[in-house]
Amino acid sequence: MIAIFLTLVLFGQQVGAVDPGQDGLDMGLFFHTTASADLQAGLRTLSADSLTVFPRGSFNSDWVQLSAEAALSYSTDSAATDIEPVSAGAFFRWPGSPWIGTGVSTGLVEPFLPGLDVPVREWRNYDVIDSSLVTIEAGGLLGFQGFWRQFGDSLSWYAVRSPWLGFGAVSWNAVREDSSRLETFNGFLDLRKVQPWFLFVKEDSRWTCLTELREMKPFGNRLFTIEMVPRFYYEEDSVQIGLTGYLRGKNRAVSGLLGVSVDVADSSQTSIAGGMDLLSEAGIAWSLFAKLENLETFYGKVSGFYRMSPAGCGGAIEMFDDSLRATATALYSPVPGVAAELSVMSNLDSNSPKPGSLLRIFGARDDFTAAVTVRWRDGLTTLGMEVSAWID
Amino acid sequence: MDRLIALSFLLCSCALFVPAERTDTDQIVFHHQAAGKVQLIGDWNNWGGITSSTSMVDPACDVMVNDNGIWTASLPDDLPRGRYRYALLVNGVQFFTDPFNPERTMFNEHEVSVLIIN
Numbered sequence: 001m002i003a004i005f006l007t008l009v010l011f012g013q014q015v016g017a018v019d020p021g022q023d024g025l026d027m028g029l030f031f032h033t034t035a036s037a038d039l040q041a042g043l044r045t046l047s048a049d050s051l052t053v054f055p056r057g058s059f060n061s062d063w064v065q066l067s068a069e070a071a072l073s074y075s076t077d078s079a080a081t082d083i084e085p086v087s088a089g090a091f092f093r094w095p096g097s098p099w100i101g102t103g104v105s106t107g108l109v110e111p112f113l114p115g116l117d118v119p120v121r122e123w124r125n126y127d128v129i130d131s132s133l134v135t136i137e138a139g140g141l142l143g144f145q146g147f148w149r150q151f152g153d154s155l156s157w158y159a160v161r162s163p164w165l166g167f168g169a170v171s172w173n174a175v176r177e178d179s180s181r182l183e184t185f186n187g188f189l190d191l192r193k194v195q196p197w198f199l200f201v202k203e204d205s206r207w208t209c210l211t212e213l214r215e216m217k218p219f220g221n222r223l224f225t226i227e228m229v230p231r232f233y234y235e236e237d238s239v240q241i242g243l244t245g246y247l248r249g250k251n252r253a254v255s256g257l258l259g260v261s262v263d264v265a266d267s268s269q270t271s272i273a274g275g276m277d278l279l280s281e282a283g284i285a286w287s288l289f290a291k292l293e294n295l296e297t298f299y300g301k302v303s304g305f306y307r308m309s310p311a312g313c314g315g316a317i318e319m320f321d322d323s324l325r326a327t328a329t330a331l332y333s334p335v336p337g338v339a340a341e342l343s344v345m346s347n348l349d350s351n352s353p354k355p356g357s358l359l360r361i362f363g364a365r366d367d368f369t370a371a372v373t374v375r376w377r378d379g380l381t382t383l384g385m386e387v388s389a390w391i392d
Numbered sequence: 393m394d395r396l397i398a399l400s401f402l403l404c405s406c407a408l409f410v411p412a413e414r415t416d417t418d419q420i421v422f423h424h425q426a427a428g429k430v431q432l433i434g435d436w437n438n439w440g441g442i443t444s445s446t447s448m449v450d451p452a453c454d455v456m457v458n459d460n461g462i463w464t465a466s467l468p469d470d471l472p473r474g475r476y477r478y479a480l481l482v483n484g485v486q487f488f489t490d491p492f493n494p495e496r497t498m499f500n501e502h503e504v505s506v507l508i509i510n
Contacts, residue, residue, distance in 0.1 A: 030450060030451075032448050109438075112435070114435070114474060114475060115475075116475065117497065118497055118498075119477075122499075161472065164473060169472070169473045169474075171474075188473070188510065190510065195510060214508070214510075215510075246494045246495065247494060248492075248493075248494065249411060249492060251413055252411035252412070252413060253411050253412045253413070253423075253491065253492060254411040254492075255491065255492050255493060255494040256494055257494040257495070275494070275496075276494075277489075277491040277492070277494070278409065278411050278491075279411065279412045279423055279491055280408055280409055280410055280411060280412060281410045281411070281412050282408055282410075283412075283423075284408055285423070285491060286408075286409070287491070307423070307424055307425055307426060308425045308426075308461075309425035309426050309461065310426070312425070312426060331426055333425070333426035336426070336427075336428055337427075337428020337429065337483070338428065339426045339427075339428075339483065341486075360485065362483045362484070362485050363428060363483070364427075364428035364429035364451070364483040364484055365428050365429065366429070366451075366455075367451045367452040368451060369429065369451045369483060369484030369485070371483070371484065371485045373485075386484075386485075388448065388449070388450075388451045388484060389451060390450060390451050390452035
Protein backbone atom coordinates (compact mmCIF):
# COMPACT_ATOMS: atom_id res chain seq x y z
CA MET A 1 0.00 0.00 0.00
CA ILE A 2 2.84 2.34 0.95
CA ALA A 3 4.66 1.45 -2.28
CA ILE A 4 1.55 2.30 -4.33
CA PHE A 5 1.17 5.59 -2.50
CA LEU A 6 4.84 6.51 -3.03
CA THR A 7 4.52 5.63 -6.72
CA LEU A 8 1.50 7.89 -7.08
CA VAL A 9 3.31 10.71 -5.32
CA LEU A 10 6.47 10.34 -7.38
CA PHE A 11 4.57 10.39 -10.65
CA GLY A 12 2.10 12.98 -9.52
CA GLN A 13 1.89 16.31 -11.33
CA GLN A 14 -0.02 19.52 -10.97
CA VAL A 15 -3.68 19.77 -11.81
CA GLY A 16 -3.77 21.82 -15.02
CA ALA A 17 -6.28 24.45 -13.99
CA VAL A 18 -4.53 25.33 -10.79
CA ASP A 19 -1.69 27.77 -10.67
CA PRO A 20 -0.26 27.49 -7.17
CA GLY A 21 1.28 30.96 -7.44
CA GLN A 22 2.57 32.62 -4.31
CA ASP A 23 1.21 31.71 -0.93
CA GLY A 24 -1.06 34.19 0.80
CA LEU A 25 -3.87 36.55 -0.12
CA ASP A 26 -3.87 38.35 -3.46
CA MET A 27 -6.42 41.04 -4.36
CA GLY A 28 -6.93 43.09 -7.51
CA LEU A 29 -9.36 45.08 -9.62
CA PHE A 30 -9.85 45.27 -13.37
CA PHE A 31 -11.58 48.28 -14.89
CA HIS A 32 -12.91 48.45 -18.43
CA THR A 33 -15.08 50.97 -20.25
CA THR A 34 -16.02 51.63 -23.86
CA ALA A 35 -17.85 54.48 -25.58
CA SER A 36 -18.82 55.22 -29.18
CA ALA A 37 -20.39 57.91 -31.35
CA ASP A 38 -21.62 58.44 -34.89
CA LEU A 39 -19.56 61.45 -35.95
CA GLN A 40 -21.88 62.34 -38.83
CA ALA A 41 -24.69 62.80 -36.31
CA GLY A 42 -22.39 64.82 -34.07
CA LEU A 43 -20.50 64.31 -30.84
CA ARG A 44 -23.74 64.52 -28.87
CA THR A 45 -24.32 60.88 -29.86
CA LEU A 46 -21.30 59.89 -27.76
CA SER A 47 -22.41 57.44 -25.11
CA ALA A 48 -20.83 54.87 -22.83
CA ASP A 49 -21.44 51.36 -24.14
CA SER A 50 -20.19 49.67 -21.03
CA LEU A 51 -18.60 50.46 -17.70
CA THR A 52 -17.50 47.43 -15.74
CA VAL A 53 -15.32 46.77 -12.72
CA PHE A 54 -14.10 43.26 -11.92
CA PRO A 55 -12.82 42.76 -8.35
CA ARG A 56 -10.72 39.61 -7.95
CA GLY A 57 -9.24 37.80 -5.00
CA SER A 58 -7.35 34.60 -4.40
CA PHE A 59 -5.79 32.74 -1.51
CA ASN A 60 -3.04 30.13 -1.77
CA SER A 61 -1.59 27.84 0.86
CA ASP A 62 -0.01 24.39 0.99
CA TRP A 63 -3.45 22.81 1.35
CA VAL A 64 -5.82 24.91 -0.65
CA GLN A 65 -6.25 27.45 -3.41
CA LEU A 66 -9.34 29.67 -3.36
CA SER A 67 -10.30 32.26 -5.96
CA ALA A 68 -13.29 34.47 -6.75
CA GLU A 69 -14.15 37.17 -9.28
CA ALA A 70 -17.27 39.32 -9.70
CA ALA A 71 -18.48 41.89 -12.23
CA LEU A 72 -19.99 45.25 -11.29
CA SER A 73 -21.47 46.79 -14.42
CA TYR A 74 -23.21 50.13 -14.82
CA SER A 75 -25.85 50.66 -17.48
CA THR A 76 -26.32 54.22 -18.74
CA ASP A 77 -29.76 53.36 -20.13
CA SER A 78 -31.28 52.23 -16.85
CA ALA A 79 -28.83 54.08 -14.56
CA ALA A 80 -28.63 50.83 -12.62
CA THR A 81 -25.69 48.82 -11.29
CA ASP A 82 -25.61 45.04 -11.63
CA ILE A 83 -23.44 42.71 -9.59
CA GLU A 84 -22.80 39.23 -10.96
CA PRO A 85 -20.42 36.47 -9.95
CA VAL A 86 -17.93 35.71 -12.74
CA SER A 87 -16.01 32.80 -11.34
CA ALA A 88 -15.22 31.02 -8.11
CA GLY A 89 -13.03 28.04 -7.39
CA ALA A 90 -11.67 25.89 -4.59
CA PHE A 91 -8.88 23.35 -5.08
CA PHE A 92 -7.37 21.08 -2.48
CA ARG A 93 -4.10 19.22 -2.60
CA TRP A 94 -2.18 16.78 -0.52
CA PRO A 95 0.46 18.87 1.27
CA GLY A 96 4.03 17.94 0.55
CA SER A 97 3.15 15.95 -2.55
CA PRO A 98 3.95 17.18 -6.07
CA TRP A 99 0.18 17.37 -6.61
CA ILE A 100 -2.53 14.97 -5.68
CA GLY A 101 -5.79 16.78 -5.37
CA THR A 102 -9.16 17.76 -6.71
CA GLY A 103 -11.28 20.85 -6.96
CA VAL A 104 -14.46 22.50 -8.13
CA SER A 105 -15.08 25.86 -9.77
CA THR A 106 -17.72 27.83 -11.61
CA GLY A 107 -17.16 30.54 -14.20
CA LEU A 108 -17.05 31.62 -17.80
CA VAL A 109 -14.70 29.06 -19.28
CA GLU A 110 -15.68 28.28 -22.87
CA PRO A 111 -15.67 24.98 -24.74
CA PHE A 112 -12.48 24.31 -26.67
CA LEU A 113 -11.35 21.02 -28.20
CA PRO A 114 -7.86 21.15 -29.66
CA GLY A 115 -7.14 19.62 -33.05
CA LEU A 116 -4.07 19.40 -35.28
CA ASP A 117 -4.24 22.08 -37.98
CA VAL A 118 -7.29 23.77 -36.48
CA PRO A 119 -9.27 23.05 -33.32
CA VAL A 120 -12.18 20.63 -33.47
CA ARG A 121 -14.20 23.08 -31.40
CA GLU A 122 -13.35 26.77 -31.14
CA TRP A 123 -13.47 29.23 -28.31
CA ARG A 124 -16.24 31.72 -28.94
CA ASN A 125 -18.16 29.64 -31.46
CA TYR A 126 -20.93 29.63 -28.92
CA ASP A 127 -23.37 32.17 -27.71
CA VAL A 128 -22.52 33.28 -24.23
CA ILE A 129 -23.14 30.30 -22.05
CA ASP A 130 -23.99 31.94 -18.78
CA SER A 131 -22.15 31.54 -15.54
CA SER A 132 -23.96 28.31 -14.72
CA LEU A 133 -20.84 26.44 -15.83
CA VAL A 134 -19.59 24.10 -13.14
CA THR A 135 -16.18 22.42 -13.35
CA ILE A 136 -14.89 19.50 -11.37
CA GLU A 137 -11.22 18.68 -11.86
CA ALA A 138 -8.94 16.02 -10.49
CA GLY A 139 -5.33 15.17 -11.07
CA GLY A 140 -2.12 13.83 -9.71
CA LEU A 141 -2.56 10.08 -9.97
CA LEU A 142 0.33 8.99 -12.19
CA GLY A 143 0.24 12.47 -13.65
CA PHE A 144 -3.14 11.99 -15.32
CA GLN A 145 -5.57 14.91 -15.26
CA GLY A 146 -9.26 15.06 -15.93
CA PHE A 147 -12.26 17.33 -15.68
CA TRP A 148 -15.99 17.47 -16.15
CA ARG A 149 -17.51 20.78 -17.20
CA GLN A 150 -21.25 21.30 -17.29
CA PHE A 151 -22.55 24.32 -19.23
CA GLY A 152 -26.12 25.00 -18.18
CA ASP A 153 -28.26 21.90 -18.72
CA SER A 154 -27.44 21.37 -22.42
CA LEU A 155 -23.67 20.93 -22.81
CA SER A 156 -21.32 18.56 -21.00
CA TRP A 157 -17.58 18.29 -21.61
CA TYR A 158 -15.39 15.50 -20.26
CA ALA A 159 -11.64 15.26 -20.72
CA VAL A 160 -8.74 13.08 -19.64
CA ARG A 161 -5.14 14.02 -20.42
CA SER A 162 -2.10 11.84 -19.91
CA PRO A 163 1.27 13.05 -18.67
CA TRP A 164 4.39 12.63 -20.80
CA LEU A 165 4.69 8.85 -21.04
CA GLY A 166 8.31 8.80 -22.13
CA PHE A 167 7.42 8.08 -25.75
CA GLY A 168 4.36 10.28 -26.28
CA ALA A 169 1.21 11.77 -24.79
CA VAL A 170 -2.53 11.31 -25.46
CA SER A 171 -5.78 12.97 -24.50
CA TRP A 172 -9.46 12.15 -24.84
CA ASN A 173 -12.36 14.62 -24.98
CA ALA A 174 -16.10 14.09 -25.19
CA VAL A 175 -18.76 16.75 -25.67
CA ARG A 176 -22.45 16.02 -25.34
CA GLU A 177 -24.81 18.71 -26.55
CA ASP A 178 -28.51 17.87 -26.34
CA SER A 179 -28.82 14.68 -28.41
CA SER A 180 -25.50 14.93 -30.29
CA ARG A 181 -22.16 13.60 -29.14
CA LEU A 182 -18.61 14.46 -30.22
CA GLU A 183 -15.52 12.55 -29.17
CA THR A 184 -11.86 13.14 -29.95
CA PHE A 185 -8.77 11.10 -29.25
CA ASN A 186 -5.50 12.81 -30.06
CA GLY A 187 -1.82 12.70 -29.24
CA PHE A 188 1.63 12.08 -30.65
CA LEU A 189 4.56 9.67 -30.42
CA ASP A 190 8.20 10.71 -30.21
CA LEU A 191 10.26 8.31 -32.34
CA ARG A 192 13.42 10.51 -32.25
CA LYS A 193 13.71 11.21 -35.99
CA VAL A 194 9.98 11.56 -36.61
CA GLN A 195 6.89 12.42 -34.57
CA PRO A 196 3.55 11.02 -35.73
CA TRP A 197 0.67 13.26 -34.53
CA PHE A 198 -2.84 11.87 -34.79
CA LEU A 199 -6.40 12.98 -34.21
CA PHE A 200 -9.53 10.84 -34.40
CA VAL A 201 -12.90 12.57 -34.28
CA LYS A 202 -16.21 10.78 -33.92
CA GLU A 203 -19.27 12.97 -34.36
CA ASP A 204 -22.35 10.87 -33.75
CA SER A 205 -21.57 7.94 -36.09
CA ARG A 206 -19.25 9.83 -38.47
CA TRP A 207 -15.48 9.32 -38.23
CA THR A 208 -12.69 11.67 -39.25
CA CYS A 209 -8.97 10.99 -39.01
CA LEU A 210 -6.07 13.44 -39.36
CA THR A 211 -2.40 12.49 -39.07
CA GLU A 212 0.88 14.36 -39.53
CA LEU A 213 4.50 13.28 -39.50
CA ARG A 214 6.56 16.02 -37.89
CA GLU A 215 10.25 16.66 -37.08
CA MET A 216 11.54 15.32 -40.40
CA LYS A 217 14.36 17.76 -41.22
CA PRO A 218 16.10 16.76 -44.43
CA PHE A 219 18.21 19.93 -44.56
CA GLY A 220 19.67 22.31 -42.03
CA ASN A 221 22.70 24.48 -41.39
CA ARG A 222 23.67 27.11 -38.84
CA LEU A 223 21.32 29.64 -40.43
CA PHE A 224 18.08 27.69 -40.90
CA THR A 225 16.40 24.30 -41.03
CA ILE A 226 13.79 22.91 -43.39
CA GLU A 227 11.10 20.64 -41.97
CA MET A 228 8.87 18.56 -44.24
CA VAL A 229 5.45 17.61 -42.84
CA PRO A 230 3.31 15.05 -44.73
CA ARG A 231 -0.40 15.10 -43.83
CA PHE A 232 -3.20 12.61 -44.28
CA TYR A 233 -6.89 13.43 -43.82
CA TYR A 234 -9.68 10.87 -44.00
CA GLU A 235 -13.43 11.43 -43.92
CA GLU A 236 -16.14 9.08 -45.11
CA ASP A 237 -16.41 10.78 -48.51
CA SER A 238 -13.00 12.43 -48.77
CA VAL A 239 -9.33 11.43 -48.58
CA GLN A 240 -6.76 14.22 -48.73
CA ILE A 241 -2.99 14.03 -48.68
CA GLY A 242 -0.72 17.02 -48.25
CA LEU A 243 2.89 18.03 -47.86
CA THR A 244 4.17 21.25 -46.31
CA GLY A 245 7.75 22.47 -46.08
CA TYR A 246 8.66 24.90 -43.31
CA LEU A 247 11.71 27.15 -43.32
CA ARG A 248 12.76 28.15 -39.81
CA GLY A 249 15.55 30.65 -39.25
CA LYS A 250 17.98 29.65 -36.48
CA ASN A 251 20.11 32.76 -36.08
CA ARG A 252 18.35 34.91 -38.66
CA ALA A 253 14.92 36.52 -38.55
CA VAL A 254 13.33 34.64 -41.43
CA SER A 255 10.60 32.01 -41.75
CA GLY A 256 8.56 30.53 -44.58
CA LEU A 257 6.32 27.73 -45.75
CA LEU A 258 5.19 26.07 -48.96
CA GLY A 259 2.42 23.48 -48.95
CA VAL A 260 0.11 21.54 -51.22
CA SER A 261 -2.98 19.47 -50.42
CA VAL A 262 -4.74 17.13 -52.88
CA ASP A 263 -8.07 15.33 -52.64
CA VAL A 264 -7.46 11.82 -53.95
CA ALA A 265 -11.01 11.42 -55.30
CA ASP A 266 -11.37 14.93 -56.76
CA SER A 267 -8.26 16.66 -58.09
CA SER A 268 -10.13 19.97 -58.43
CA GLN A 269 -10.02 20.15 -54.60
CA THR A 270 -6.28 20.83 -54.71
CA SER A 271 -4.97 23.74 -52.62
CA ILE A 272 -1.57 25.40 -52.63
CA ALA A 273 -0.21 27.92 -50.12
CA GLY A 274 3.11 29.65 -49.59
CA GLY A 275 4.51 32.50 -47.58
CA MET A 276 7.59 34.10 -46.11
CA ASP A 277 8.30 36.57 -43.28
CA LEU A 278 11.55 38.42 -42.92
CA LEU A 279 12.92 41.15 -40.67
CA SER A 280 15.78 42.74 -42.57
CA GLU A 281 19.02 44.25 -41.31
CA ALA A 282 17.57 47.61 -42.34
CA GLY A 283 14.70 47.14 -39.84
CA ILE A 284 11.97 46.48 -42.40
CA ALA A 285 9.46 43.71 -41.69
CA TRP A 286 8.53 41.99 -44.97
CA SER A 287 5.68 39.56 -45.36
CA LEU A 288 4.60 37.61 -48.41
CA PHE A 289 1.71 35.15 -48.55
CA ALA A 290 -0.35 33.53 -51.30
CA LYS A 291 -2.84 30.67 -51.45
CA LEU A 292 -4.96 29.07 -54.11
CA GLU A 293 -7.91 27.12 -52.71
CA ASN A 294 -9.53 24.37 -54.78
CA LEU A 295 -7.56 25.64 -57.80
CA GLU A 296 -9.93 28.59 -58.20
CA THR A 297 -9.99 30.97 -55.21
CA PHE A 298 -6.83 33.05 -54.99
CA TYR A 299 -5.63 35.28 -52.18
CA GLY A 300 -2.26 37.00 -52.09
CA LYS A 301 -0.69 39.65 -49.89
CA VAL A 302 2.66 41.40 -49.87
CA SER A 303 3.55 43.95 -47.23
CA GLY A 304 6.50 45.83 -45.85
CA PHE A 305 6.71 47.93 -42.70
CA TYR A 306 9.46 50.09 -41.29
CA ARG A 307 8.66 50.29 -37.59
CA MET A 308 11.02 52.59 -35.78
CA SER A 309 10.62 55.25 -33.12
CA PRO A 310 9.37 57.98 -33.34
CA ALA A 311 7.86 57.27 -36.76
CA GLY A 312 7.21 54.37 -39.07
CA CYS A 313 5.49 53.67 -42.32
CA GLY A 314 4.52 50.80 -44.54
CA GLY A 315 2.20 49.43 -47.13
CA ALA A 316 0.44 46.31 -48.31
CA ILE A 317 -1.15 45.07 -51.51
CA GLU A 318 -3.79 42.34 -51.32
CA MET A 319 -5.28 40.41 -54.19
CA PHE A 320 -8.60 38.54 -53.93
CA ASP A 321 -9.15 36.62 -57.16
CA ASP A 322 -9.50 39.44 -59.73
CA SER A 323 -9.66 42.36 -57.30
CA LEU A 324 -6.83 44.39 -55.85
CA ARG A 325 -6.62 46.46 -52.66
CA ALA A 326 -3.82 48.64 -51.32
CA THR A 327 -3.23 49.85 -47.76
CA ALA A 328 -0.83 52.55 -46.62
CA THR A 329 -0.02 52.99 -42.94
CA ALA A 330 1.85 55.72 -41.08
CA LEU A 331 2.79 55.63 -37.42
CA TYR A 332 4.01 58.37 -35.10
CA SER A 333 5.12 57.69 -31.55
CA PRO A 334 6.37 60.79 -29.68
CA VAL A 335 7.12 58.78 -26.53
CA PRO A 336 7.27 55.02 -25.98
CA GLY A 337 3.82 53.69 -25.27
CA VAL A 338 1.91 56.47 -27.04
CA ALA A 339 1.32 56.33 -30.77
CA ALA A 340 -0.94 57.58 -33.53
CA GLU A 341 -1.62 55.36 -36.50
CA LEU A 342 -3.26 56.34 -39.77
CA SER A 343 -4.23 53.56 -42.12
CA VAL A 344 -5.78 54.33 -45.51
CA MET A 345 -7.16 51.60 -47.73
CA SER A 346 -7.95 52.04 -51.39
CA ASN A 347 -9.36 49.92 -54.20
CA LEU A 348 -7.22 49.54 -57.26
CA ASP A 349 -10.16 48.37 -59.38
CA SER A 350 -13.94 48.41 -59.25
CA ASN A 351 -14.26 44.74 -58.17
CA SER A 352 -12.54 45.24 -54.82
CA PRO A 353 -14.35 45.15 -51.51
CA LYS A 354 -15.29 48.55 -50.14
CA PRO A 355 -12.27 50.14 -48.51
CA GLY A 356 -12.07 51.31 -44.93
CA SER A 357 -9.68 53.62 -43.18
CA LEU A 358 -8.90 54.39 -39.60
CA LEU A 359 -7.07 56.83 -37.38
CA ARG A 360 -6.12 55.44 -34.01
CA ILE A 361 -4.39 57.03 -31.05
CA PHE A 362 -3.42 54.66 -28.30
CA GLY A 363 -1.41 54.54 -25.16
CA ALA A 364 -0.25 51.71 -22.97
CA ARG A 365 1.89 51.62 -19.88
CA ASP A 366 2.22 48.82 -17.38
CA ASP A 367 -1.30 47.69 -16.49
CA PHE A 368 -3.13 50.47 -18.32
CA THR A 369 -4.31 50.78 -21.93
CA ALA A 370 -6.41 53.40 -23.70
CA ALA A 371 -7.40 53.87 -27.33
CA VAL A 372 -9.37 56.37 -29.41
CA THR A 373 -10.33 55.23 -32.89
CA VAL A 374 -12.01 56.95 -35.82
CA ARG A 375 -13.17 54.60 -38.60
CA TRP A 376 -14.43 55.36 -42.06
CA ARG A 377 -16.26 52.52 -43.74
CA ASP A 378 -19.31 52.16 -45.98
CA GLY A 379 -19.95 55.90 -45.78
CA LEU A 380 -20.08 55.86 -41.98
CA THR A 381 -17.70 57.64 -39.64
CA THR A 382 -17.61 56.26 -36.13
CA LEU A 383 -15.66 57.24 -33.05
CA GLY A 384 -14.73 54.61 -30.48
CA MET A 385 -13.00 54.91 -27.12
CA GLU A 386 -11.75 52.21 -24.77
CA VAL A 387 -9.94 52.26 -21.43
CA SER A 388 -8.69 49.25 -19.45
CA ALA A 389 -6.72 49.15 -16.23
CA TRP A 390 -5.59 46.54 -13.79
CA ILE A 391 -5.10 47.73 -10.22
CA ASP A 392 -3.26 45.51 -7.69
CA MET B 393 26.76 55.58 -65.02
CA ASP B 394 24.24 52.79 -65.63
CA ARG B 395 26.54 50.35 -63.86
CA LEU B 396 26.80 52.73 -60.88
CA ILE B 397 23.02 52.99 -60.64
CA ALA B 398 22.67 49.22 -60.95
CA LEU B 399 25.32 48.66 -58.24
CA SER B 400 23.64 51.17 -55.91
CA PHE B 401 20.29 49.47 -56.45
CA LEU B 402 21.84 46.09 -55.74
CA LEU B 403 23.44 47.30 -52.49
CA CYS B 404 20.16 48.90 -51.35
CA SER B 405 18.28 45.69 -52.14
CA CYS B 406 20.73 43.67 -50.08
CA ALA B 407 20.19 45.94 -47.08
CA LEU B 408 16.43 45.66 -47.52
CA PHE B 409 16.27 41.88 -47.75
CA VAL B 410 19.17 40.54 -45.64
CA PRO B 411 17.58 38.90 -42.57
CA ALA B 412 18.48 40.43 -39.23
CA GLU B 413 20.08 38.33 -36.49
CA ARG B 414 17.85 36.67 -33.95
CA THR B 415 18.58 37.36 -30.31
CA ASP B 416 17.39 34.14 -28.68
CA THR B 417 15.81 31.15 -30.37
CA ASP B 418 14.30 29.74 -27.18
CA GLN B 419 12.03 32.69 -26.57
CA ILE B 420 9.21 34.43 -28.38
CA VAL B 421 10.85 37.56 -29.81
CA PHE B 422 9.14 40.52 -31.44
CA HIS B 423 10.48 43.83 -32.76
CA HIS B 424 8.35 46.95 -32.29
CA GLN B 425 10.03 50.24 -31.49
CA ALA B 426 6.86 52.27 -30.92
CA ALA B 427 5.02 49.85 -28.66
CA GLY B 428 4.44 50.74 -25.03
CA LYS B 429 3.35 47.22 -24.22
CA VAL B 430 3.29 43.88 -26.03
CA GLN B 431 1.36 40.95 -24.61
CA LEU B 432 1.75 37.27 -25.49
CA ILE B 433 -1.76 35.84 -25.49
CA GLY B 434 -2.98 32.45 -26.61
CA ASP B 435 -4.93 29.31 -25.88
CA TRP B 436 -2.98 28.63 -22.68
CA ASN B 437 -4.07 31.86 -21.00
CA ASN B 438 -7.57 32.04 -22.51
CA TRP B 439 -6.38 34.85 -24.81
CA GLY B 440 -5.88 37.17 -21.88
CA GLY B 441 -9.60 37.27 -21.32
CA ILE B 442 -10.91 38.74 -18.11
CA THR B 443 -14.31 37.37 -18.99
CA SER B 444 -14.03 35.52 -22.23
CA SER B 445 -17.62 36.26 -23.20
CA THR B 446 -16.86 39.95 -23.62
CA SER B 447 -13.49 39.48 -25.36
CA MET B 448 -11.71 41.87 -23.04
CA VAL B 449 -7.99 41.43 -22.64
CA ASP B 450 -6.49 41.79 -19.18
CA PRO B 451 -3.86 44.57 -19.48
CA ALA B 452 -1.70 42.75 -16.94
CA CYS B 453 -1.78 39.38 -18.71
CA ASP B 454 1.64 38.08 -19.87
CA VAL B 455 3.30 41.39 -20.74
CA MET B 456 6.55 40.84 -22.66
CA VAL B 457 9.88 42.31 -21.54
CA ASN B 458 11.12 45.28 -23.54
CA ASP B 459 14.78 45.91 -24.37
CA ASN B 460 15.05 48.89 -26.68
CA GLY B 461 12.19 47.80 -28.93
CA ILE B 462 12.98 44.06 -28.80
CA TRP B 463 10.21 42.33 -26.86
CA THR B 464 10.78 38.88 -25.42
CA ALA B 465 8.74 36.39 -23.45
CA SER B 466 9.20 32.88 -22.18
CA LEU B 467 6.44 30.31 -22.32
CA PRO B 468 4.92 28.90 -19.13
CA ASP B 469 7.12 26.10 -17.72
CA ASP B 470 4.20 23.78 -17.06
CA LEU B 471 2.59 23.99 -20.50
CA PRO B 472 1.38 20.47 -21.43
CA ARG B 473 2.54 19.03 -24.74
CA GLY B 474 0.29 19.90 -27.63
CA ARG B 475 -0.59 22.62 -30.16
CA TYR B 476 -1.46 26.15 -29.14
CA ARG B 477 -2.51 29.24 -31.04
CA TYR B 478 -1.05 32.56 -29.97
CA ALA B 479 -0.66 36.17 -31.06
CA LEU B 480 1.21 39.30 -30.07
CA LEU B 481 -1.04 42.12 -28.90
CA VAL B 482 0.51 45.58 -29.18
CA ASN B 483 -0.77 48.29 -26.86
CA GLY B 484 -3.95 46.29 -26.26
CA VAL B 485 -5.32 47.01 -29.74
CA GLN B 486 -3.17 45.61 -32.56
CA PHE B 487 -2.79 41.88 -33.29
CA PHE B 488 0.42 40.58 -34.88
CA THR B 489 1.56 37.10 -35.83
CA ASP B 490 5.00 35.87 -34.81
CA PRO B 491 7.21 36.66 -37.83
CA PHE B 492 9.73 33.98 -36.80
CA ASN B 493 7.13 31.21 -36.86
CA PRO B 494 5.86 30.08 -40.29
CA GLU B 495 2.85 28.15 -38.96
CA ARG B 496 -0.36 30.20 -38.97
CA THR B 497 -4.09 29.71 -38.61
CA MET B 498 -7.17 31.82 -37.97
CA PHE B 499 -8.71 32.65 -34.61
CA ASN B 500 -11.61 34.98 -34.00
CA GLU B 501 -11.14 36.60 -37.46
CA HIS B 502 -7.46 37.28 -36.79
CA GLU B 503 -4.52 35.46 -38.34
CA VAL B 504 -2.52 33.96 -35.46
CA SER B 505 0.57 31.78 -35.01
CA VAL B 506 0.66 28.12 -34.02
CA LEU B 507 3.04 26.81 -31.38
CA ILE B 508 3.89 23.12 -31.02
CA ILE B 509 5.15 21.88 -27.66
CA ASN B 510 6.64 18.41 -27.84
